Amino acid sequence: MSFARKNVLNAVAGAILLTTPLGVHAAMDDVKIKATKLTDGIHMLAGKGGNIGVLTGPDGTFMIDDQFAPLTGKILAAIKEIGGEIPRFVLNTHYHHDHTGGNENLGNKGVTIVSHDNVRKKLAEGATIKAFNKVIPPAAKVAVPVITFGEEMTFHLNGETVHVFHSANAHTDGDSIIHFRKANIIHAGDTFFNGFFPFIDVGAGGTVKGVIAAVDKMLALADGNTKIIPGHGPLADKAQLIAYREMLVTAQTRLSSLKSSGKSAADAVATKPLADMEVQWGDGFLPTDKWIKIVYDGV
Numbered sequence: 001m002s003f004a005r006k007n008v009l010n011a012v013a014g015a016i017l018l019t020t021p022l023g024v025h026a027a028m029d030d031v032k033i034k035a036t037k038l039t040d041g042i043h044m045l046a047g048k049g050g051n052i053g054v055l056t057g058p059d060g061t062f063m064i065d066d067q068f069a070p071l072t073g074k075i076l077a078a079i080k081e082i083g084g085e086i087p088r089f090v091l092n093t094h095y096h097h098d099h100t101g102g103n104e105n106l107g108n109k110g111v112t113i114v115s116h117d118n119v120r121k122k123l124a125e126g127a128t129i130k131a132f133n134k135v136i137p138p139a140a141k142v143a144v145p146v147i148t149f150g151e152e153m154t155f156h157l158n159g160e161t162v163h164v165f166h167s168a169n170a171h172t173d174g175d176s177i178i179h180f181r182k183a184n185i186i187h188a189g190d191t192f193f194n195g196f197f198p199f200i201d202v203g204a205g206g207t208v209k210g211v212i213a214a215v216d217k218m219l220a221l222a223d224g225n226t227k228i229i230p231g232h233g234p235l236a237d238k239a240q241l242i243a244y245r246e247m248l249v250t251a252q253t254r255l256s257s258l259k260s261s262g263k264s265a266a267d268a269v270a271t272k273p274l275a276d277m278e279v280q281w282g283d284g285f286l287p288t289d290k291w292i293k294i295v296y297d298g299v
């Protein structure tokens with residue numbers, strides 16, 4: 001397994017498996033936040049959990065996702081290092097705690113938290129990630145988004161037009177995709193795991209078809225120069241997003257045919273329907289058999 005893949009495995013497994021606060025803190029001590037410059041004002045930050053996007057400039061700092069609470073200090077230090085400040089806004093791409101764990105710390109610093117309507121609902125009321133039996137208690141009030149949207153919204157900051165739009169029933173029921181129009185940069189949230197079978201939160205309304213539809217929306221915006229920040233995995237280009245789409249379409253076709261022939265998830269797994277995809281896509285966080293079980297109700 002390559003270093004990059006191990007990193008993603010750690011990032012995603014950490015998101016799901018670490019349940020005690022002590023465990024989270026111990027595991028976060030060694031995390032370093034790595035900034036990758038995409039343009040003068042836009043960076044990708046990778047640490048542990050979902051990749052962060054940051055837009056900096058004279059109008060203030062705009063941030064996408066905030067990983068885990070114990071990392072907030074390191075993330076804010078990294079933002080300062082690249083010329084930013086305490087963000088004016090943080091946009092949550094979806095409700096998962098490896099993307100929203102810093103909300104409470106940021107809310108306490110006066111950052112305005114923004115999300116799709118359904119993300120606010122899950123954070124405010126609490127939720128369960130059924131695939132992992134992970135219970136997420138209701139968030140503190142200060143961690144709950146104060147501005148929400150249903151279909152789309154636009155931020156006008158630092159000379160950039162930041163178009164945020166919802167794609168229905170993809171990774172969850174509340175995914176946002178962010179398009180920096182001038183810079184030709186897309187933040188995909190968890191509709192894109194670059195190089196791996198993606199976790200799809202079927203219990204929260206996610207579907208494989210919805211992820212494919214989200215990918216199609218991004219492909220329509222992308223050209224050969226577009227930089228794409230995936231929810232997990234290394235920075236991507238359009239060709240990698242196309243490869244990911246092909247994998248999803250093949251999986252959807254084969255699994256939906258097994259499903260319509262009446263096979264249960266366990267029976268479907270036993271036929272090894274995606275055996276030829278294992279090497280390229282299955283050595284990250286989710287091995288092929290496990291991935292099939294997770295998405296089967298969502299094909």
Ligand SMILES: [Zn+2]
Nearest residue numbers: 094096171190
């Ligand atoms: Zn997620």
